[in-house]
Amino acid sequence: MESCLHLIQINFELFACRRGHFISGLFLFKMNEAGPIGVFDSGYGGLTVLKGLVKNLPKHDFLYLGDNARAPYGPRSFERIYEFTLEGVKHLFDQGCSLVVLACNTASAEALRTIQQKDLPYLGAHKRVLGVLRPTTESVLDYTQTKEIGILGTHGTIRSKSYLIEIKKFFPQIQVHQQACPMWVPLVENGELLGTGAAYFVEKEIQSLLQKGPSIDAIFLACTHYPLLYDLIRSRVPEHINIYGQAEMVGPKLATYLSRHPEMDIKCLKNSKVSFRTTDDPENFESHAQLFYGQTLHAQRVILGVKQS
Helix, strand or coil: CHHHHCEEEEEHHHHHHHCCCCCCCEEEEEHHHCECEEEEECCCCHHHHHHHHHHHCCCCCEEEEECHHHCCCCCCCHHHHHHHHHHHHHHHHHCCCCEEEECCHHHHHHCHHHHHHHHHHHHCCCCEEEECHHHHHCCHHHHCCCCEEEEEECHHHHHHCHHHHHHHHHCCCCEEEEEECCCHHHHHHCCCCCCHHHHHHHHHHHHHHHHHCCCCCEEEECCCCHHHHHHHHHHHCCCCCEEECCHHHHHHHHHHHHHHCHHHHCCECCCCCEEEEECCCHHHHHHHHHHHHCCCCCEEECCCCCCCC
């Protein structure tokens, strides 16, 4: 019976006419094809982005997957980052997600474009994978007066030069200075936020960045772990330089994207439910995740790269 399929007919004339265009025809969508918005990260850092997404889209369902067992991604080769990210995306697709956000800067910088161009046509042309890089790069002009900015990121993100390429594409007049911070993610993941080691490495990388660009007036934290080091970073950066994370940028951008693409928004469940998966020990994930997400949560363990029944 048709009622068993929960078919909804959407007259696209309604959507199109609101935008000043006329498109006739009906779109048939099965309610049982709707699913949560997938959020993938190499570990815990993406929880800061998820928090911003939930704030901006409180009615939507989200499914977070952290590949904690293989974190961090930053030091790994392009091949491994792409392989691991693709496995995460496939898992989220298998769980009913039609839209996946790569909340990991390294994955966004190294693997996103390849997945979009090479894999999506086979995984499902109606599905989408987005990253955190573009919402940042297309907005940087709003945050600088000197048109000289700094980027702090993992080795993988900096090595990819994705921020340099994207910012130059949008704003060729902006001068970008990058600095890899290979020790920052391990410090955060191991809870060493207040130790002498954290202070040493933050001071070291900040000074290296500022020496490259004496006129920098804005620094962007191109890793979702780094906001947890904000106070330490702020204490090492001159007062006239502003520091920006990505959580406050990505949430509004995704809300705008869904408003412009109702064909994607209707594929997203809206029960205000947030679920969590990890490739590592769930109890360990739950105890560490509170630091990033700000509240208690329950996680389930999954295994990536292995066919599960």
